[in-house]
Amino acid sequence: MDPLKAPRPRLATVWLGGCSGCHMSFMDLDERLLDLLTRAELVYSPIMDVKRYPERVDIALVEGAIANQEHLEQIYRVREHTHTLVSFGDCAVSGNVTALRNPLGRAEPVLRRVYLENGDLGAQLPHAPGIVPPLLDRVVPIHAVVPVDVFLPGCPPSADLIYFVLAELLSGRKPDLAERLRFG
Ligand code: SF4
Numbered sequence: 632m633d634p635l636k637a638p639r640p641r642l643a644t645v646w647l648g649g650c651s652g653c654h655m656s657f658m659d660l661d662e663r664l665l666d667l668l669t670r671a672e673l674v675y676s677p678i679m680d681v682k683r684y685p686e687r688v689d690i691a692l693v694e695g696a697i698a699n700q701e702h703l704e705q706i707y708r709v710r711e712h713t714h715t716l717v718s719f720g721d722c723a724v725s726g727n728v729t730a731l732r733n734p735l736g737r738a739e740p741v742l743r744r745v746y747l748e749n750g751d752l753g754a755q756l757p758h759a760p761g762i763v764p765p766l767l768d769r770v771v772p773i774h775a776v777v778p779v780d781v782f783l784p785g786c787p788p789s790a791d792l793i794y795f796v797l798a799e800l801l802s803g804r805k806p807d808l809a810e811r812l813r814f815g
Contacts (some may be wrong), residue, residue, distance in 0.1 A: 640689040640801060642667075643675035644719070645709055647702040648729040648770065649695030653720035654678070656787035657692065663794050670801050686712045690800050692719040692783070692793075696729040697771050701764035710777035715800055718779045719793075721786040723772060728786070730770040738766035781806060 646654060654677060660667065674688060675681050684705065691713045697703055710716060721727035732741045746756050773779055783796050792811060799806035 639670060639672045641674045641685070641687060642671040642797075643673070643684065643688045643691040643709075643713070644677065645675070645684070645691055645693040645705065646677045647693060647695035647705060647723070647773075648698030649720060649722040650728065651677070651694070653692075653694040653722075653785075653787040656720075656785075656790055657793055659790035660794055661790075663790070667794075667797055667801070671797070684708050684712060688713045690715045690717065690797070692717045692797075693723055693773060694719045696722045696726045697767065697773060697776050698729050699764040699766050703767065703776065706773060706776055715780045716773075716777070717781040717783050717796065717800075718773045719783050720788055721784055724774075724782050724784045726770050726772050730772075733770055737768040741766065783808070784812065 644654065644657060658664075658678070671690070673679065674685050675691075688709075691709055693706070693709060693716060695702070697706055718724050722729045726733070735741050735744060742756050774782075781796065781800070783792065785792060788796075792808070795811065796806045796808070
């Protein structure tokens with residue numbers, strides 16, 4: 632049987648409050664992507680044209696922190712429909728760069744700082760209800776909102792590390808990153 636037609640674990644990648652650098656690192660898997668896609672079916676990702684997170688996802692890599700209302704709604708749906716949720720990159724794991732605005736307090740001072748105190752951007756707060764999701768007052772990592780199964784740190788995690796984690800999960804093992812992470 633054609634291996635691409637046999638049932639494979641369903642893989643998703645999700646982009647929340649991050650810079651997309653973690654997804655760039657995912658793309659750096661290069662030819663190893665082909666190997667992964669013979670072992671898993673990619674069912675949702677910013678690199679695909681699928682609008683709604685599907686049901687029955689086996690593994691999801693979730694990049695970014697929870698920074699606005701849309702992220703919050705998305706992560707609840709992802710958690711509900713995903714067996715193994717991977718917190719993908721430092722923004723997802725700790726808030727990291729996305730959470731740098733937290734010392735400004737609530738969302739409103741952040742918007743004032745960006746739109747009113749920066750002369751280049753004009754002198755109006757953005758007003759697009761229903762189009763631009765409202766910012767949350769505080770940026771939080773994913774595990775502050777829903778349970779996370781695997782933490783994959785790095786800014787961004789290297790392609791080698793991403794491959795290791797996915798290969799282990801696809802082999803039915805929980806990845807042990809203790810010997811593979813370097814801090815400082
Ligand atoms: S962890 Fe780093 S590379 Fe990934 S989204 Fe955050 S800032 Fe970007």
